[in-house]
Amino acid sequence: MATSVYDLHAHSTCSDGALSPTDLVTRAAGRGVTHLALTDHDTLAGLAEAQMAATHNGIELINGVEISVTWQRKPLHIVGLGFDIGDPVLNSLLEELQLTRRQRAEKIAAKLAKKGVKEPLEHASRHAQGRLITRPHFARCLIEQGFATDFESAFANYLGQGKPGFVSTEWVSMENALEALHGAGGVAIIAHPRRYRLTHSWMRRLLEAFKAMGGEAVEVVTGGGSPGDVEAMTQLAIKFDLLASVGSDFHDPINPWIELGKLAPLPAALVPVWKALSRPVQNKLAESTLV
Ligand SMILES: [Zn+2]
Numbered sequence: 001m002a003t004s005v006y007d008l009h010a011h012s013t014c015s016d017g018a019l020s021p022t023d024l025v026t027r028a029a030g031r032g033v034t035h036l037a038l039t040d041h042d043t044l045a046g047l048a049e050a051q052m053a054a055t056h057n058g059i060e061l062i063n064g065v066e067i068s069v070t071w072q073r074k075p076l077h078i079v080g081l082g083f084d085i086g087d088p089v090l091n092s093l094l095e096e097l098q099l100t101r102r103q104r105a106e107k108i109a110a111k112l113a114k115k116g117v118k119e120p121l122e123h124a125s126r127h128a129q130g131r132l133i134t135r136p137h138f139a140r141c142l143i144e145q146g147f148a149t150d151f152e153s154a155f156a157n158y159l160g161q162g163k164p165g166f167v168s169t170e171w172v173s174m175e176n177a178l179e180a181l182h183g184a185g186g187v188a189i190i191a192h193p194r195r196y197r198l199t200h201s202w203m204r205r206l207l208e209a210f211k212a213m214g215g216e217a218v219e220v221v222t223g224g225g226s227p228g229d230v231e232a233m234t235q236l237a238i239k240f241d242l243l244a245s246v247g248s249d250f251h252d253p254i255n256p257w258i259e260l261g262k263l264a265p266l267p268a269a270l271v272p273v274w275k276a277l278s279r280p281v282q283n284k285l286a287e288s289t290l291v
């Protein structure tokens with residue numbers, strides 16, 4: 001293949017994405033992606049299916065996950081790549097997060113019920129199809145029952161911070177997430193760093209702490225990011241000596257602004273994170289599924 005196209009951040013129906021792992025991989029292949037990471041929230045459930053689809057489509061799948069962490073009382077996302085999916089410590093960390101998510105869903109449902117939403121937990125879990133319940137599943141329920149016209153208004157009026165259906169959640173610590181990823185042979189990346197709306201000094205503090213914990217990379221090019229975001233993160237990646245990642249954070253084909261593989265190239269001054277992935281991840285998956 002002439003050029004490699006990397007997209008190292010995407011979601012399937014195993015978390016809050018709209019496409020099954022197979023459909024996601026097929027779509028990525030159709031858009032010219034040669035290296036895809038499936039990074040569902042706090043679960044590895046889609047990786048085996050995605051691997052089969054990747055083999056079928058002749059593209060490289062990199063094991064991925066997007067871990068919810070709390071750092072300095074701020075909720076952040078850490079993308080992990082290239083780990084062994086059979087690693088027990090990583091799996092138990094994710095189980096803990098799945099339990100936290102279930103408890104959060106119950107609390108959100110109770111709050112929405114107080115606002116007159118009918119059977120929010122039942123509706124949301126139907127949308128989740130037995131998988132992890134996430135806030136977009138509640139958003140769909142709010143839209144169906146006429147409480148919101150679209151996802152944006154569902155979050156703006158009910159689910160976002162400070163709104164009646166918001167539940168503040170304590171996720172795992174960033175340190176524990178990094179330890180688990182590193183123990184499983186993976187690398188850690190700060191997902192969409194500009195989306196947390198940190199001040200400049202908080203951003204520097206975050207990168208310093210992440211680097212001190214052995215974190216490897218930051219997402220420099222992300223879906224929906226502006227050229228200004230790329231420029232700012234490029235400078236910070238260089239300053240903190242971090243590798244750079246590229247990921248669309250694709251969730252749903254309905255969003256015309258974010259497409260698999262449709263991303264600006266990484267600035268040449270940066271070292272791409274895939275240089276740190278030690279060996280073809282396919283092998284790791286093959287080994288662990290043989291157990
Ligand atoms: Zn995220």
Ligand SMILES: [Zn+2]
Nearest residue numbers: 009011066249
């Ligand atoms: Zn994501």
